[in-house]
Amino acid sequence: MTIPKHYSVQTFDAYESPPYSGDPLDVGSFSTAEEALECAKKVVDDQLRSSIESGLSAEEALLSFSTAGEIPMIFGEDRIYLQPFEYAKKRAPEIASKAASFIELLCMSQPFDLLYKYSRVNI
Numbered sequence: 001m002t003i004p005k006h007y008s009v010q011t012f013d014a015y016e017s018p019p020y021s022g023d024p025l026d027v028g029s030f031s032t033a034e035e036a037l038e039c040a041k042k043v044v045d046d047q048l049r050s051s052i053e054s055g056l057s058a059e060e061a062l063l064s065f066s067t068a069g070e071i072p073m074i075f076g077e078d079r080i081y082l083q084p085f086e087y088a089k090k091r092a093p094e095i096a097s098k099a100a101s102f103i104e105l106l107c108m109s110q111p112f113d114l115l116y117k118y119s120r121v122n123i
Contacts, residue, residue: 008026010073014065025070039072
């Protein structure tokens with residue numbers, strides 16, 4: 001027996017907000033509100049992370065998401081509210097901070113690796 005899916009997540013272009021937008025993109029169908037909400041948040045996080053990893057600042061990533069991103073909407077039996085732009089405002093600095101910490105850690109490890117490599121050659 002298949003459990004019916006009660007919620008769906010779709011995205012719309014930020015620059016073409018409903019009801020004037022083109023066809024939405026189906027992201028997935030879910031049996032619980034929690035799964036649908038996590039999916040919608042992941043859509044936002046993935047776009048912000050991609051922008052930040054490509055070199056944009058948190059502010060630039062947020063602007064890119066707000067003007068040209070894929071904005072998730074949840075449809076289902078019980079109405080679930082996610083304010084994607086408010087969520088993105090909160091997450092962009094968090095994601096940028098994590099990315100900066102990772103890059104800093106990566107850069108810090110390289111000199112030690114080089115030092116170890118060259119010290120082993122000269123021994």
